[in-house]
Amino acid sequence: xxxxxxxxxxxxxxxxxxxxxxxxxxxxxxxxxxxxxxxxxxxxxxxxxxxxxxxxxxxxxxxxxxxxxxxxxxxxxxxxxxxxxxxxxxxxxxxxxxxxxxxxxxxxxxxxxxxxxxxxxxxxxxxxxxxxxxxxxxxxxxxxxxxxxxxxxxxxxxxxxxxxxxxxxxxxxxxxxxxxxxxxxxxxxxxxxxxxxxxxxxxxxxxxxxxxxxxxxxxxxxxxxxxxxxxxxxxxxxxxxxxxxxxxxxxxxxxxxxxxxxxxxxxxxxxxxxxxxxxxxxxxxxxxxxxxxxxxxxxxxxxxxxxxxxxxxxxxxxxxxxxxxxxxxxxxxxxxxxxxxxxxxxxxxxxxxxxxxxxxxxxxxxxxx
Numbered sequence: 001x002x003x004x005x006x007x008x009x010x011x012x013x014x015x016x017x018x019x020x021x022x023x024x025x026x027x028x029x030x031x032x033x034x035x036x037x038x039x040x041x042x043x044x045x046x047x048x049x050x051x052x053x054x055x056x057x058x059x060x061x062x063x064x065x066x067x068x069x070x071x072x073x074x075x076x077x078x079x080x081x082x083x084x085x086x087x088x089x090x091x092x093x094x095x096x097x098x099x100x101x102x103x104x105x106x107x108x109x110x111x112x113x114x115x116x117x118x119x120x121x122x123x124x125x126x127x128x129x130x131x132x133x134x135x136x137x138x139x140x141x142x143x144x145x146x147x148x149x150x151x152x153x154x155x156x157x158x159x160x161x162x163x164x165x166x167x168x169x170x171x172x173x174x175x176x177x178x179x180x181x182x183x184x185x186x187x188x189x190x191x192x193x194x195x196x197x198x199x200x201x202x203x204x205x206x207x208x209x210x211x212x213x214x215x216x217x218x219x220x221x222x223x224x225x226x227x228x229x230x231x232x233x234x235x236x237x238x239x240x241x242x243x244x245x246x247x248x249x250x251x252x253x254x255x256x257x258x259x260x261x262x263x264x265x266x267x268x269x270x271x272x273x274x275x276x277x278x279x280x281x282x283x284x285x286x287x288x289x290x291x292x293x294x295x296x297x298x299x300x301x302x303x304x305x306x307x308x309x310x311x312x313x314x315x316x317x318x319x320x321x322x323x324x325x326x327x328x329x330x331x332x333x334x335x336x337x338x339x340x341x342x343x344x345x346x347x348x349x350x351x352x353x354x355x356x357x358x359x360x361x362x363x364x365x366x367x368x369x
Contacts, residue, residue: 013059015070018141019192020199022063025070029180031056037181039077052076054182066192067168072185074139096210100217103206104128104162107219129161129222136165136186145200152223153201154232161202164217165193167209190216201225245353249279252355257285261320264288264344266333268301268308275325275350277303290314292336314342323348323355330358330365 011027033053042048057071108127129148135141145163152159165188171179172189179187188196190209193216197204202220209216256263265276268291275281276289281304289306290313291297297310314322314337322337322344324330330349337344347358349365356363 011059013070015059017061017064017066017192018068018139018186019066019188019196020061020064021142022061024062025059025068026062028060028067029056029058029177031058031177031180034182036077036183038183056180056182058180058187061192064192064195065189066195067172067180067187067189069180069182069185072139072182077137077183092211096215100162100164100210103219104130104160107160125155125157126159129159131162132164133166135163136184136188138186141186142196142199145196145202149201149222150225150228150232153225153229156223158221158223160205161220161222162217163197163220164210164215167193167214167216170213188216193218201228241353245350246278248354249350253279253281253286256321261345262288262318263321263323264290264314264319265306266290266292266311266322266324267326267329268296268299268306270326272325273302273304276301276306288317288319292333311336311342312340314344315340318343320345321348322346324358325350327351327363327365334358 013025013027014023015025016023017025033055035048035051035053040051042051054073054076055069055071057069058067059070060067135144138144148161166179166184167190168179168187169189170176171187194204194207197207197218197220201224202222203224204218204220206219207217263286265272265281265286265288267273268289272289276286283301283305287306288309289301290309290311292311294310296308299308300306301308322333324333324347327349330347334347336342337347348355349358349363350356351361351363351365358365
């Protein structure tokens with residue numbers, strides 16, 4: 001894609017950024033196919049030659065600047081067989097680690113005890129979550145952080161967390177390519193790291209760089225996701241109510257069948273088909289399904305198998321009960337029945353967890369055009 005006033009072409013990709021979730025990226029670095037660089041540790045020259053070559057197809061998110069391997073496959077990296085070891089004995093690096101330890105320790109009230117899971121796990125919730133040089137290896141680091149913060153909020157906790165990742169700001173500035181190998185599929189810039197934190201319902205207490213800008217870190221408070229907990233609470237209540245409603249309606253439908261009164265379901269596809277499948281409206285007990293759309297006549301209800309008849313079939317074959325699964329159309333269907341001389345003792349719709357009578361029970365679906 002040639003952009004206006006630009007001297008080069010941009011390969012535009014539609015792919016989700018693991019840091020901010022944005023779905024547009026551009027080509028960044030093509031490293032060809034390479035063997036694993038830091039996990040495999042082959043013991044022989046023959047083993048080296050036999051190693052599979054994996055694609056280095058790095059792209060950059062146009063929203064937050066994150067760089068990641070669009071061709072990365074987590075299954076290709078044997079993390080369970082080989083650890084991703086880090087050399088921590090360099091003097092400058094050790095100094096940076098010592099500074100971070102001091103920062104974290106200054107915020108904690110440590111208990112110098114032997115950890116006993118059976119006693120301490122029920123007693124304590126974590127004071128701190130530490131993740132150093134892990135997020136860049138995850139397929140979905142944004143999802144991981146969002147889950148951490150959400151779970152903390154669910155338990156009304158605000159634990160401290162420390163996240164540290166390599167930073168490629170300098171690599172981009174100096175055109176350095178050695179950072180880009182298969183195991184490091186996800187490469188954070190300062191901006192992509194902070195964008196990810198901003199989307200993770202955390203409160204950032206400190207953001208900084210270390211080791212001459214080669215790493216970026218943050219001390220944050222998890223659990224700032226109260227609106228998410230409210231949505232989850234509503235979802236759980238809806239699911240519980242929906243399960244209870246299904247049981248109630250199944251019982252009501254069974255009672256309609258036992259009554260021996262003829263029953264028709266109005267609507268043979270879409271919401272009506274979904275309702276009939278969910279509530280067990282089988283073709284043996286309830287063979288009558290009609291629809292207002294002539295184009296559907298002669299086809300069959302998905303999943304339950306009733307042949308769909310045209311609405312006017314009910315004029316010569318009256319029924320005692322008409323069930324209208326799409327409540328929002330109940331007013332139109334009731335008017336359509338009246339206009340064409342179709343009668344029934346009851347017109348039932350689902351409302352507030354059960355089947356109710358459209359003409360007799362209080363409900364919000366009766367309204368004027």
